[in-house]
Amino acid sequence: MTTSIAALTTLITQERLSIIRLARRIVGTREAAEDVAQLLFEKIQKIEEVSAIRNPKAYLFRLASNLAIDHARQARRREEFHEEIHDILWLEDAAPAADRQLGDREELERVEQMIADLPEPTRTFFCLNRFDGLSQTDIARRYGRSPAIVNRHIHRALQILSGARSGL
Amino acid sequence: MITNPSFPAGDDEAHADEARRWVVRLASGDMTKDELAAFRRWRSASPAHNNAFERERALWRALSLPAEEHRRRRGTWHDRGRRQKWSFGLATVGGVAACVVLVSAVPALSLWYQADRWTGAGIQTMALADGTKMVLDADSAVSVHYGASERRVVLLRGNAWFEVRHDGTRPFRVETPEGVTEDVGTAFELRRGSGSQSSVAVAQGAVDVRMAGSDESRAVRLRAGDALDYGPGYPGGLRYRCDADAAGAWARGILLLDNASVAGAVRAIARYRRSPVWMTGAAGVTRRISGTFRIDQPDEAISAIAVTAGLTVSRLPGGILLLRKS
Numbered sequence: 382m383t384t385s386i387a388a389l390t391t392l393i394t395q396e397r398l399s400i401i402r403l404a405r406r407i408v409g410t411r412e413a414a415e416d417v418a419q420l421l422f423e424k425i426q427k428i429e430e431v432s433a434i435r436n437p438k439a440y441l442f443r444l445a446s447n448l449a450i451d452h453a454r455q456a457r458r459r460e461e462f463h464e465e466i467h468d469i470l471w472l473e474d475a476a477p478a479a480d481r482q483l484g485d486r487e488e489l490e491r492v493e494q495m496i497a498d499l500p501e502p503t504r505t506f507f508c509l510n511r512f513d514g515l516s517q518t519d520i521a522r523r524y525g526r527s528p529a530i531v532n533r534h535i536h537r538a539l540q541i542l543s544g545a546r547s548g549l
Numbered sequence: 550m551i552t553n554p555s556f557p558a559g560d561d562e563a564h565a566d567e568a569r570r571w572v573v574r575l576a577s578g579d580m581t582k583d584e585l586a587a588f589r590r591w592r593s594a595s596p597a598h599n600n601a602f603e604r605e606r607a608l609w610r611a612l613s614l615p616a617e618e619h620r621r622r623r624g625t626w627h628d629r630g631r632r633q634k635w636s637f638g639l640a641t642v643g644g645v646a647a648c649v650v651l652v653s654a655v656p657a658l659s660l661w662y663q664a665d666r667w668t669g670a671g672i673q674t675m676a677l678a679d680g681t682k683m684v685l686d687a688d689s690a691v692s693v694h695y696g697a698s699e700r701r702v703v704l705l706r707g708n709a710w711f712e713v714r715h716d717g718t719r720p721f722r723v724e725t726p727e728g729v730t731e732d733v734g735t736a737f738e739l740r741r742g743s744g745s746q747s748s749v750a751v752a753q754g755a756v757d758v759r760m761a762g763s764d765e766s767r768a769v770r771l772r773a774g775d776a777l778d779y780g781p782g783y784p785g786g787l788r789y790r791c792d793a794d795a796a797g798a799w800a801r802g803i804l805l806l807d808n809a810s811v812a813g814a815v816r817a818i819a820r821y822r823r824s825p826v827w828m829t830g831a832a833g834v835t836r837r838i839s840g841t842f843r844i845d846q847p848d849e850a851i852s853a854i855a856v857t858a859g860l861t862v863s864r865l866p867g868g869i870l871l872l873r874k875s
Binding site: 390391394395397411418419422423426462463465466469470471475489492493496508509510511512513514515516517518519523528532535536539540542543546 | 565566569570572573574575576577578579580582585603605606607608609610611612613614706785787789824825827828829865866867869
């Protein structure tokens with residue numbers, strides 16, 4: 382019996398639920414499992430030497446498992462990457478001189494007022510990112526703009542607010 | 550003010566602005582690996598770069614809002630991102646509670662089972678014991694707990710729409726791990742995505758939302774046209790206006806897509822088909838999809854999208870559709 386791409390395609394559609402169940406055990410969520418199933422489908426369209434496959438079902442499940450493991454690994458790496466960035470921005474200690482920004486009451490009130498006075502949509506974009514923790518792409522999606530524009534607004538906000546520091 | 554005689558003032562300002570650019574990228578949530586590497590190279594290129602960065606970063610950290618606004622928002626970017634354990638926090642009453650506890654302990658298996666049991670590819674409308682109308686979207690799961698003094702529904706996954714029968718003796722509440730929404734005489738939609746995020750939109754009347762982890766007595770009241778995203782990624786909840794008619798449009802058999810990607814649009818509609826839709830080459834299409842689609846005719850909707858995106862549709866055995874670049 383020879384295997385063909387068409388036969389593999391039929392097999393993957395028949396075994397779809399089992400494949401998703403297998404993938405889900407590895408990647409954790411249904412959505413990620415469905416992404417893996419989609420990837421598996423695309424991969425089998427491009428297989429070379431397909432006729433050499435002797436046990437197509439075992440092959441498919443093994444491939445699914447490998448794709449799921451890769452997917453989980455990438456997700457973990459992305460998570461670690463975001464933690465790394467977060468640590469640089471928030472946890473890393475700075476030299477004492479640089480750390481003293483906006484110390485006294487007057488400066489704090491001045492900056493609060495400057496935030497309130499920012500033009501729109503700069504103010505909204507800036508506040509959503511800095512205080513609500515939304516990513517620029519989330520903000521861009523919500524307001525129908527490009528992430529580059531959102532980035533520009535937030536940069537502009539920071540430029541304006543840097544004027545709040547006394548002695549400048 | 551500290552001036553450094555080795556660096557002329559013009560350079561100072563240039564360094565400061567470049568440092569600001571990097572702070573904004575670090576805070577963007579979208580930074581790439583290449584960007585991080587470029588940042589590291591820039592930062593270590595000279596002490597002036599490093600100092601400028603630390604100054605601008607300190608400013609970013611120090612920024613604050615007036616107290617009331619802070620209380621409203623409850624948390625800042627640096628409080629976010631830590632794995633938060635969610636717990637249902639339900640009152641336990643006998644057998645029913647055991648069922649719910651099972652769900653939270655083994656989410657993958659039970660959700661799968663419950664999702665298949667409640668709704669497969671179709672939307673289901675059901676009347677709860679008190680006459681409240683509940684419509685469950687495809688691939689959604691709830692558990693219902695009606696008792697003598699309460700009416701409680703737990704939304705485990707997916708989307709649900711409610712038209713609540715008023716009952717003065719028993720409040721109507723819908724729970725997700727992210728919080729509790731209580732009806733105040735309404736029609737509203739609740740969504741729970743896979744990323745520990747809940748969303749409620751009110752079409753009519755009002756609801757009170759109590760977010761998990763927040764002050765229990767404090768509720769956010771939403772009226773018709775209000776919507777709220779809440780969960781670990783949205784400390785304090787993100788409130789916005791929505792189209793009251795669009796909220797829960799799917800419960801009336803209509804799917805509204807607004808600037809969706811082709812892959813996202815097809816995936817959204819494919820949920821209403823019994824067989825899957827496979828796609829190749831859709832990732833490269835930059836065309837965005839907006840429009841109103843009838844859920845009872847998903848194949849027509851998918852054909853329409855395919856035409857717009859320059860993809861062809863083939864039928865595979867088992868009712869499976871294949872979308873491919875033409």
